[in-house]
Amino acid sequence: MAVAHISLLPLTLTAALLVVAPAVQSQTQPNIRPKIQKTQTPQGVEVQLSSAQTALVFEPNRGQASSNYQWIGRGAGFRLGITSDGATLEFGEHTAAKSSKPLFPNASQLSKVQTKQKSAQSTLVKLHLTGSDGWKPMGTKPTGGVSNYFIGKMPAGWHTDIPHYEQVKVPSVYKGVDLIFHGDESELEYDFVLAPGADPRQIQLQFEGAASLEVDKANGDLMLATPNKIQLRHAQPKIYQEVDGKKVPVKGGFRILKGDTAGFTVEKYDPKKPLVIDPTISFVTFLGGSDTDTASAVAVDGLGDTYVTGQTYSGNFNVVGGIIQGSRSGDSDAFVTKLGTHGNILFSTYLGGGDNDAGNGIAVDASGVYIGGQTHSDDFPLSQPLQFAKKGDATVFVTKLSPSGNRLVYSTYLGGSNGENGGAIAIDASQSAYVAGFTTSTDFPVVNGYEYYPGGAVSGFVAKLSPNGASLMYSTYLGGSDVDSISAIAVDSSLSAYVTGESVSHDFPYAGYQSTMFGGSPSAFLTKLSPAGDSLIYSTSLSLETTIGTGVSVDPAGDVYVAGTFCSPCQESAADFAFVAKASPQGKLTYLRYLSGSDGSSDGQAIATDADGDTWVAGNTSSTTFPGAPPITPNPTAGFLVKLDKDGNGPLYTVFLGAQISGVAVVKPAERLGGIITYPTIYTAGTRFTGGKSASNEDAFVVRLDETPVIENAP
Incomplete structure (x- = not known):
């Protein structure tokens, strides 16, 4: 059993805190046991996020705030503007x-x-x-971090590299x-x-x-x-x-x-x-909620730097005399924050227009940072777009930032005349971005697609953008005659895309191992598209019961892993279970595991897999008896992280994270010379409630876990 050293990185989008426990390397195979910096039990560990504090940082006003302010600062629930005669x-x-x-x-x-x-x-x-x-x-x-603002469609209003x-x-x-x-x-x-x-x-x-x-x-x-x-x-x-x-x-x-x-x-x-x-x-006696920042997804690069996207209300209040104001009227922006290996913010970039915007998916490579999300804004910031205008009330956006977050490599709308949501995103080695979600539009832009027309009121979609973002290499509907949606996407080295979500349609395009819906409605599905996007290699239902797929990952061998929620049925009053499924390269179900305690509900939100097939599942539970974890107080709201081996055995460990989890990413260094064993680092992102009488008072956060062995002393 591996050791999980926990490091907390709470975000207010301008600062972060990290407490790092140094990793222990060993040339011999040690006996290992769960160990945590704060709390340890034989069953697992629990982390309380509420104890972490985040530094307040300040920015010189270079056009991102009302002109009468020379400096601005943001905290959880407040902003500070400094003028020539006061604050x-x-x-x-x-x-x-x-x-x-x-x-x-x-x-x-x-x-x-x-x-x-x-x-x-x-x-x-x-x-x-x-x-x-x-x-x-x-x-x-100076902290060394910067902020970048891409707000509105006019580049003259964009402001970058603000220290x-x-x-x-x-x-x-x-x-x-x-x-x-x-x-x-x-x-x-x-x-x-x-x-x-x-x-x-x-x-x-x-x-x-x-x-x-x-x-x-x-x-x-x-x-x-x-x-x-x-x-x-x-x-x-x-x-x-x-x-x-x-x-x-x-x-x-x-x-x-x-x-x-x-x-x-x-x-x-x-x-x-x-x-x-x-x-x-x-700022502890507010009558209601204040700023809300929610994290939707997390990614990590080869250096161990972390990237988080989501939705922020911090700093964009738009009242007369307010600190942050201007021509826009939107309450929220999408954000991207990059954290260094010690939790220091390297940049925070804001994306938005005159309405509400949110980042839902993120991916990263050496050439930049890719974000998918939803926008209501007619003036969302664009650069070399393949689609110049928003057609419906809400649509998907796809944006690629430069590695330093201060330039739009490209940014585009993607949707039809009714509406879309999604932004699940993955990338391949050629820097092409793959985006998925769902659409209610009958004129979603389809190019070289498997399905050219939607079969029902709501249909999933998958789109592959060219490396420069200026065109679609393929784009397709995916669904049947009822309601279907895609929530996650992954891509393998052969350029095949894998998607999961939920289908209500009995005529959803199933092909291969399980060619019909198992029986539950909605049903989680796993679909593998051909590299050209114009055919299905396989498409299968994953469960005999009512399920929703929310996360997907693929290992180098082509085995695919899906996380989601089993509903009994999918109603708020019923108890739900998290599930983990593995499928072979041919789409045949290898294992199906349920994760839940004897009381309360649990849901799977995200999944990550390393090259060996070890799997980490993140989600949320209200169960006081969740497997592999210590008992928690009645009626909790706890994020969990579970590790399983390549055959689905485990949990090898379970960690409670004290808040709602929505994303997980894993990085494992290459094996070092001399046979020194290396261990993965796991990152999760989500949202924590930070006090007040309203649940809208929430902050985004990141948790870093370093797996390290503990050598047991012989008795």
């Missing part, structure tokens, strides 16, 4: 978009995918320092007083650094937009309430002086000067030494 806090709540996996197969569920989200509502609080103006903020402590900084310093806000902004994902700190002899009584904090301002007598916190009853709590300030390299506390606190203005009291201190006053704003 603005922006926060709010909205209706969050939910994950589109599994892709909704029937008409009532399909409408949920294509429903536009409600406009965001923002609250602004402006901080002025009475008697201080002419601010000249500057960034300090990230840990802090913004504003010198001389008062005589002898500097101001420094910094913080993490849930707290904003602003330090007043007083030179020797500077008078702290100069500092006057005026909060424009505050309905009330008072000092909590119990703990000294400054409580600010807005007209819509959102509360901000300023913790009692930390006041100290550096003496011989140590922080020596100084007594003091907040005081109210007038209705919307506060200052500080500072008791005895050494005026010949610098003084630091450090207030902290905690």
